[in-house]
Amino acid sequence: MTDLLKTIDDPKDLRELSRDQLPKLAAELREFLVDSVAKTGGHLSSNLGTVELTVALHYVFQTPYDRLIWDVGHQSYPHKILTGRRERMDTLRQYGGISGFPRRSESEYDTFGTAHSSTSISAAIGMALGARAQGEKRVAVAVIGDGAMSAGMAFEALNNGGIHKDLPLVVVLNDNDMSISPAVGALNRYLARLMSGRFYAATKKGLDSVLSMAPPLREFAKRLEEHAKGMVVPGTIFEEFGFNYIGPIDGHDLDSLVPTLQNVRRLALDGEGPQFLHVVTKKGQGYKLAEADPILYHGPGKFDPAQGINTAKPSAPSKKTFTQIFGEWLCDMAEADKRLVAVTPAMREGSGLVEFEARFPDRYFDVGIAEQHAVTFAGGLACEGMKPVVAIYSTFLQRGYDQLIHDVALQDLPVVFAMDRSGLVGADGATHAGAYDIPYLRCIPNMLLMAPADEAECRDLLTTAFKQNHPSAVRYPRGAGVGAVVSKELKELPLGKAEIRRSTPGLQGKKVAILAFGTLLYPALEVAPDFDATVVNMRFIKPLDVDLVCKMAQEHDLIVTLEEGAVGGGAGSACLEALSVAGIQVPTLVLGLPDRFVDHGDHALLMKECGLDAAGIRKAIAEKLGIPAKQQAA
Numbered sequence: 323m324t325d326l327l328k329t330i331d332d333p334k335d336l337r338e339l340s341r342d343q344l345p346k347l348a349a350e351l352r353e354f355l356v357d358s359v360a361k362t363g364g365h366l367s368s369n370l371g372t373v374e375l376t377v378a379l380h381y382v383f384q385t386p387y388d389r390l391i392w393d394v395g396h397q398s399y400p401h402k403i404l405t406g407r408r409e410r411m412d413t414l415r416q417y418g419g420i421s422g423f424p425r426r427s428e429s430e431y432d433t434f435g436t437a438h439s440s441t442s443i444s445a446a447i448g449m450a451l452g453a454r455a456q457g458e459k460r461v462a463v464a465v466i467g468d469g470a471m472s473a474g475m476a477f478e479a480l481n482n483g484g485i486h487k488d489l490p491l492v493v494v495l496n497d498n499d500m501s502i503s504p505a506v507g508a509l510n511r512y513l514a515r516l517m518s519g520r521f522y523a524a525t526k527k528g529l530d531s532v533l534s535m536a537p538p539l540r541e542f543a544k545r546l547e548e549h550a551k552g553m554v555v556p557g558t559i560f561e562e563f564g565f566n567y568i569g570p571i572d573g574h575d576l577d578s579l580v581p582t583l584q585n586v587r588r589l590a591l592d593g594e595g596p597q598f599l600h601v602v603t604k605k606g607q608g609y610k611l612a613e614a615d616p617i618l619y620h621g622p623g624k625f626d627p628a629q630g631i632n633t634a635k636p637s638a639p640s641k642k643t644f645t646q647i648f649g650e651w652l653c654d655m656a657e658a659d660k661r662l663v664a665v666t667p668a669m670r671e672g673s674g675l676v677e678f679e680a681r682f683p684d685r686y687f688d689v690g691i692a693e694q695h696a697v698t699f700a701g702g703l704a705c706e707g708m709k710p711v712v713a714i715y716s717t718f719l720q721r722g723y724d725q726l727i728h729d730v731a732l733q734d735l736p737v738v739f740a741m742d743r744s745g746l747v748g749a750d751g752a753t754h755a756g757a758y759d760i761p762y763l764r765c766i767p768n769m770l771l772m773a774p775a776d777e778a779e780c781r782d783l784l785t786t787a788f789k790q791n792h793p794s795a796v797r798y799p800r801g802a803g804v805g806a807v808v809s810k811e812l813k814e815l816p817l818g819k820a821e822i823r824r825s826t827p828g829l830q831g832k833k834v835a836i837l838a839f840g841t842l843l844y845p846a847l848e849v850a851p852d853f854d855a856t857v858v859n860m861r862f863i864k865p866l867d868v869d870l871v872c873k874m875a876q877e878h879d880l881i882v883t884l885e886e887g888a889v890g891g892g893a894g895s896a897c898l899e900a901l902s903v904a905g906i907q908v909p910t911l912v913l914g915l916p917d918r919f920v921d922h923g924d925h926a927l928l929m930k931e932c933g934l935d936a937a938g939i940r941k942a943i944a945e946k947l948g949i950p951a952k953q954q955a956a
């Protein structure tokens with residue numbers, strides 16, 4: 323790190339700099355950013371695109387008094403570095419370290435927690451109106467990407483924000499013509515048309531210098547600007563929503579950004595109404611390898627910044643991830659059944675759909691960051707006899723929950739939800755945890771819910787789900803499993819049937835049965851010998867294998883349930899409900915994720931923290947059995 327960046331421990335230090343020092347600071351910030359993310363892993367190309375914008379925003383706006391909200395927040399590392407966390411960037415997304423997203427608990431400069439996209443404008447409107455109600459004269463600024471702008475929630479907010487004529491609200495659209503993969507949809511095409519009017523931006527530059535003069539000129543200049551705009555660029559959709567649209571301007575040119583933001587802040591504070599600034603940036607800006615491949619560098623692991631990410635195929639075949647298993651199954655199933663179509667809300671790479679898109683382009687639908695639409699759109703496809711597979715992270719399916727109930731389950735439409743990232747996800751932390759899908763799905767009539775224990779079963783349960791004529795969901799975790807051998811068969815498993823994986827006479831008369839849901843089957847098998855326990859691979863949360871649960875309860879002295887999901891309303895609760903209905907009393911131990919948000923960190927560490935690693939499970943069972951600690955240690 324060189325001499326300017328290390329002097330910035332707070333935006334107040336930044337605002338002491340002269341404007342001509344800012345480009346040097348931005349260069350140092352960018353260099354620090356690449357080196358830091360290369361060491362820790364994290365989001366990179368989006369952050370490279372916001373270096374100058376971040377410098378300019380903190381230079382012009384009186385943060386944290388003026389509120390700055392980063393939509394999604396994956397691009398907020400420059401913000402974190404400039405707001406006192408430079409020295410903690412080496413703890414990024416690690417257990418006990420700083421989050422990869424803005425967190426109110428982490429800094430007063432993180433005015434709103436984000437991570438799920440498209441929330442920033444809503445929050446900013448709330449903050450602006452809240453400030454006004456308290457007689458505060460501050461500006462609320464939402465920085466939202468072109469991808470996040472495609473979500474319905476963003477337009478709900480524009481629709482509401484535009485009616486507050488004198489609201490000190492600023493929306494900065496960070497338009498890099500990219501989502502994680504290439505941006506899609508009509509809005510993306512519209513923005514491209516706006517950007518094609520670049521000559522307007524040049525004219526604008528001249529106007530900015532006029533606008534920045536003494537107030538009396540401003541009214542004249544504003545009329546001139548309106549006239550100029552009408553002359554060269556038709557009114558924008560954002561103006562139709564009641565915002566004063568300015569742009570597009572170069573989001574890497576501090577000489578343009580700073581005066582324009584000063585002008586925008588002044589207009590907002592002078593009651594000129596909500597402002598909409600359109601900045602154009604490049605995803606990966608300033609690091610050639612990321613510029614060339616912003617997708618690869620969207621969320622890299624650790625890498626050598628000089629060499630870049632090592633994309634060479636590993637010598638020894640590494641274990642396939644559940645995502646890869648899904649992607650391969652999807653292509654095989656598509657070959658076997660022409661009715662199969664795949665839907666993704668802007669997560670082509672993360673959900674494993676790259677090959678499917680290449681092979682079945684006409685059966686592939688990336689609907690943008692629009693989970694609500696994705697779910698109901700799939701329902702519409704199913705109404706016409708198609709067999710839609712919605713590839714969606716468990717956490718993002720939360721965004722389409724009403725659509726799942728109202729449009730798919732209630733009409734009993736055969737949509738398959740391939741829910742990746744179920745359970746804890748590790749580095750992305752609580753906002754991305756797939757902790758709640760068991761409770762939030764098993765309560766819905768007509769819904770089928772499955773949890774494979776390993777890669778082979780994942781393929782089989784995907785086939786099983788696809789073969790049903792009902793809405794169904796298969797939940798599987800981020801990353802690889804135990805490495806089970808996966809056949810090329812498209813094998814359907816008997817619906818609602820669990821399988822006993824280990825049964826024994828039991829320990830000192832204390833017969834324990836462990837009912838494992840999903841990948842926790844394997845730690846269950848690891849600890850079973852300590853208690854000579856029976857182990858059941860439950861496979862199905864809904865329909866639950868009630869007969870087997872009752873049989874196990876009648877034949878054992880303790881029933882243990884295991885799931886990598888919230889205990890509240892989870893699979894264990896389903897077992898307790900079944901026993902209650904059957905009138906069977908038996909000691910039970912329900913193990914799963916605790917009733918608190920589990921933060922970011924290494925997945926194994928988090929599972930240990932939650933008592934869901936083998937040692938934790940062993941300890942919990944021993945304590946329940948009243949086996950003394952020394953014997954536990956044995």
Ligand SMILES: Cc1ncc(C[n+]2csc(CCOP(=O)(O)OP(=O)(O)O)c2C)c(N)n1
Binds near residue numbers: 468470496498667691
């Ligand atoms: C509701 C929701 N769906 C999906 C995602 C996953 N996601 C994270 S960043 C991203 C792309 C965002 O594109 P854009 O807003 O243009 O930001 P950029 O990365 O281009 O800076 C997506 C789809 C998310 N965070 N939230």
Ligand SMILES: CC(=O)[C@@H](O)[C@H](O)COP(=O)(O)O
Binds near residue numbers: 394750800
């Ligand atoms: C910011 C965001 O929401 C995505 O980039 C997400 O972090 C991807 O998660 P995975 O790394 O598990 O694909």
Ligand SMILES: [Mg+2]
Binds near residue numbers: 469497501
């Ligand atoms: Mg973008």
